[in-house]
Amino acid sequence: DARVTQTPRDKVTEMGQEVTMRCQPILGHNTVFWYRQTMMQGLELLAYFRNRAPLDDSGMPKDRFSAEMPDATLATLKIQPSEPRDSAVYFCASGLGGGSPYGYTFGSGTRLTVV
Amino acid sequence: GNSVTQMEGPVTLSEEAFLTINCTYTATGYPSLFWYVQYPGEGLQLLLKATKADDKGSNKGFEATYRKETTSFHLEKGSVQVSDSAVYFCALFPYSGAGSYQLTFGKGTKLSVIP
Numbered sequence: 001d002a003r004v005t006q007t008p009r010d011k012v013t014e015m016g017q018e019v020t021m022r023c024q025p026i027l028g029h030n031t032v033f034w035y036r037q038t039m040m041q042g043l044e045l046l047a048y049f050r051n052r053a054p055l056d057d058s059g060m061p062k063d064r065f066s067a068e069m070p071d072a073t074l075a076t077l078k079i080q081p082s083e084p085r086d087s088a089v090y091f092c093a094s095g096l097g098g099g100s101p102y103g104y105t106f107g108s109g110t111r112l113t114v115v
Numbered sequence: 116g117n118s119v120t121q122m123e124g125p126v127t128l129s130e131e132a133f134l135t136i137n138c139t140y141t142a143t144g145y146p147s148l149f150w151y152v153q154y155p156g157e158g159l160q161l162l163l164k165a166t167k168a169d170d171k172g173s174n175k176g177f178e179a180t181y182r183k184e185t186t187s188f189h190l191e192k193g194s195v196q197v198s199d200s201a202v203y204f205c206a207l208f209p210y211s212g213a214g215s216y217q218l219t220f221g222k223g224t225k226l227s228v229i230p
Binding site for chain 1: 149157158159160161164204216217218220222223
């Protein structure tokens with residue numbers, strides 16, 4: 001089965017450090033999402049791309065978060081500087097978009113702990 | 116805007132019990148509807164989908180019927196197993212003319228099945 005690959009799987013970092021999370025979408029998928037999941041807020045959409053262009057990043061704190069797709073096989077989410085409130089599981093998902101998608105495929109997530 | 120409302124959890128059932136998780140939605144036009152499942156420590160997986168009114172999605176013994184008249188997509192299973200313990204998310208994808216490619220998720224319902 002084709003998979004969305006996220007690295008690292010787990011990350012523990014100190015407050016103030018830069019964190020970069022990576023996602024390899026399924027080959028051929030042209031829509032990529034970043035979600036954050038916490039117990040309190042549930043699933044929050046941070047940003048998404050279509051054909052590598054950012055379509056919506058309104059869910060992202062702009063002062064510290066940035067999301068990019070340097071090429072079709074890599075999406076990155078960066079936090080600088082990181083804060084304890086950023087501790088969460090970050091999921092990447094990819095799909096074909098379009099009018100009625102056949103679901104989006106999620107990666108296994110990056111569990112971020114900021115101490 | 117679009118929204119999805121799921122029944123509050125957690126839901127605890129005995130093995131072989133009947134499961135219903137309610138989901139209602141608000142959207143314009145004819146959205147596509149999905150159920151995703153998240154097992155502990157994993158990402159979300161597509162469980163089933165329905166793309167038009169009266170469609171029934173089914174997978175692994177789970178079923179859900181797209182009811183336009185009641186704007187609902189309730190998840191059901193006739194006999195749950197311990198292995199069904201997970202968090203279930205109802206989701207909506209807007210109709211093709213909406214110009215959006217993002218899924219709107221409900222807050223999730225945690226199901227625990229005890230032997």
